[in-house]
Each structure stands twice: as structure tokens, then as C-alpha cells.
Amino acid sequence: MWERWIRRGLLALSVVLAAFLGYLLVTRSNPGSSSRSVVPVDTESADARIQDFTFTQTKGDLVQWKVQAEQARLFEKESRAILNNVQITMYGAQGKELTLSGDEGTLDTQTKNFQLSNRTTPIVVETQSGYTIQTNHLVWTDARHEIQTPDHVTINGHGLQVTGRGLLGKMDTEEFQVLDDVRVDVVPAS
Incomplete structure (x- = not known):
């Protein structure tokens, strides 16, 4: 008799735990989408809003990179700026090295790190x-002068197309490494 009650109790407990784990998986899992949002939930508490925002990082007399955004929301306590319609230009010793743009970004005004x-x-x-x-x-x-992503990456140029997951780019040496699931195809040069 007691064994039957214990079995039923353990079965009920197992069902409850399974349901709870299922709930956690559904609500807390990353769907694997590469389109992450870098904008915080509470954007109304910004200390300042700036239209046509520009932030320039220099070392000595040389410009290292420049961030321009259509709009920025500044959060002084967090040393953070949330950016919309962002364009970033990065410079090397010979001048302009690369440009990139995105829908949204976050700039840490203290460490000079950013996400796009x-x-x-x-x-x-x-x-x-x-x-x-x-x-x-x-x-x-910024401290390592690296760009990186864990997401899907495609690199095109000079008759090659490299695809894979994850990227590590060292800007000082201009070396880019695709980290996982790498595939290289020879394509007609454009």
C-alpha cells in the first residue's frame, strides 16, 4: 500500500519537474537566431538623447575609430550609449581600414568596447x-583591437568564399579567423 503511494508521489514529482524544465527551456533558451538585440529593456531612463551622435577614439594624434549614429541614448551611471542606425569606421596606420554599419549598437564609453x-x-x-x-x-x-562573433560568418574576396561559425579578427595584424564549421569555396572573382 505504502509503496503504491510512494511510487505515485515520485511519479507526480517527476512530472512536475519535467514540466518545470520544459518551461525553463522554452523561456530561457536562445533560439539560435543571429539577430540579437543589444538594446536594453528599459530605454526610457536615459540620461540624455542625442541626434547625429559621433564618438571618436584617438591615440595621440591618430584617430583609431569613429562611431556615428542617427540617435544615441546615454546612460552615464553605466558608462553606456545605446545607438540606432550605426556606422563605424576603423583606421589603421595607413588610414581607413574598414567600415561597418548596423541597425543598433551598444558603446561602453569607459572601456571603449562596442557591440553591433x-x-x-x-x-x-x-x-x-x-x-x-x-x-x-x-x-x-578595444584593449585587444579585436572583432569577434559566435554567429554565422561569410567572407568574400579575391576569388574565395569562406563560411563558418564564429570569427576572431585581430585588427593590428589584419588577420581574420573563422572558428568552426569552416567551408572554403573558390568562386569567380568579381
Whole structure:
């Protein structure tokens, strides 16, 4: 008799735990979409809003990169700016190195790191050496001068098309590495 009650109790507990785990998976899982939003939930508490925003990072007399946005919402306590319709130009020793643009971005005004994402179409990164990189989400780490993403990436240029998942780009050496599921195709040069 007691065994039957214990079995039923354990079965009921198992069903409740399974339902709870299912709920967590549905509500907390990342759907794998590459179009991440970098805008916070509470955007109404911005300390300032700026139209035609420009932020320039320099080292000595040289401009390293420049961020321009149609609109910025500044959060001073978090040292953060939320950007809409963003264009970023990165410069190297020889001048302009690459440009990229996105629907939205986040700039950490203290560390100078930024994130950039697009909702529907890929971010297009055009390098001075003639390569085009496409992905939906990019992160710039200023201290290491690196761009990276865990998302799907396509690189086109000089008769090659490289696709895969994940990218690490070292801007100082102009080296880009696709991290996983790499496929290289020879395509007609355009």
C-alpha cells in the first residue's frame, strides 16, 4: 500500500519537474537566431538623447575609430550609449581600414568596447584589402583591437568564399579567423 503511494508521489514529482524544465527551456533558451538585440529593456531612463551622435577614439594624434549614429541614448551611471542606425569606421596606420554599419549598437564609453547587430540583414564589414565579411552580430574589444562573433560568418574576396561559425579578427595584424564549421569555396572573382 505504502509503496503504491510512494511510487505515485515520485511519479507526480517527476512530472512536475519535467514540466518545470520544459518551461525553463522554452523561456530561457536562445533560439539560435543571429539577430540579437543589444538594446536594453528599459530605454526610457536615459540620461540624455542625442541626434547625429559621433564618438571618436584617438591615440595621440591618430584617430583609431569613429562611431556615428542617427540617435544615441546615454546612460552615464553605466558608462553606456545605446545607438540606432550605426556606422563605424576603423583606421589603421595607413588610414581607413574598414567600415561597418548596423541597425543598433551598444558603446561602453569607459572601456571603449562596442557591440553591433542587425535585425534582418547581415552586418557588412568591408576591409581595405578587398574582403567583405558578413555576420549579424559583432563585438569590438578595444584593449585587444579585436572583432569577434559566435554567429554565422561569410567572407568574400579575391576569388574565395569562406563560411563558418564564429570569427576572431585581430585588427593590428589584419588577420581574420573563422572558428568552426569552416567551408572554403573558390568562386569567380568579381
